[in-house]
Amino acid sequence: ARGEIVGCFGLTEPNHGSDPGRMETRARRNPSGGTYTLNGSKTWITNSPIADLCVVWAKCEEDGRVRGFLVERGTPGLSTPKIEGKFSLRASTTGMIVMDDVEVSEENLLPNAEGLAGPFGCLTQARYGIAWGALGAAEACLETVRQYVLDRKQFGGPLARNQLVQKKLADMVTEITLGLHACLRLGRLKDEGKAAPEMVSMLKRNSCGKALGIARDARDMLGGNGICDEFHVIRHLMNLEAVNTY
Known part of the structure; x- marks a missing residue:
């Protein structure tokens, strides 16, 4: 791996943010040409405006199963407009994936990945990584x-x-x-093969919620200086608002 290609992960849709089971993006198999035709859109996709390669999840018309497809930049019918005006996670670009009769080879179908699993x-x-990262932001706020x-x-x-003030620091x-x-x-537990997905969700929720509370308290303790970029607490606070959502 040389790290030369930027990728993005396209699952969330405009009408079904937290309900991917009802996704509207469709993949139609073309037996004669050994290809699939993709139609639909994804939104809030990190790096989509700059991605060289998009991993797109679509529901196949032939059997209703969800499958993943690799769609390369420059494929006819593919566009990735940028979402403007973000106040959170501004360091990364976010956008949509719009597909209008995008044709991809059967070779671009992800193997061993059927359904939402x-x-x-x-x-x-x-x-799991987010659970750690949110606490890192909380630590930065505490130190500041x-x-x-x-x-x-x-x-x-x-x-x-x-x-x-001491109590607030102790709570943090x-x-x-x-x-x-x-x-x-x-x-x-993950190393031992004993971790359940529910455990990850629980810790992600806990880390983000607690980190967001710590960032809010830290901003308040900084007084008016809390909204200045000199101290970065407001940046962590705004970023954690997004992290807490996804």
Whole structure:
């Protein structure tokens, strides 16, 4: 692997964000030409505007099964418009995948992936990483606000001397520590082949929710400075709003 090709993962649709079982994207097999014709659209797809290769999930008309297809940039009928105006995850580009009679070879059909088990398996693996990553953002907020309340002098002393401030910091450390230990334990269960998808979903939900709360408290503790990019807490807060959603 040389890392020269950018890819994207197309599952979410405009009308069925959290209900991929009702996806409208269709794949029609053309037996005479050994190809499939794809029609439909996907949205909120990370990297789609710059991707060289799109992994697109579609429902096959012949049997109603969901299958994955590789669609290359430049294929006739394929467009990937960018979604503008994001306030969250601004470092990555996000867009749509629009397919109008896009024809791909049967060789572009992903093997051993039928039904929603394929894409859901990918999402489960990604969510485990997100469970760790959200806590990383929370740690960054904690480190920033801890230093700030030590340095910031109000009413004759540092903000950190106030017991209410200390309690907020203690709560942050506690939630982060519990979350990290839970993620570590789940990783060991994965290595042992004992992890269930529900465990991943539970930890992803917990990490994102707790991290979002920590970021909000940190922003509040920074006062007016909390909305400045100098401290980055507002950036983590906005990013976590998106991470908590997906």
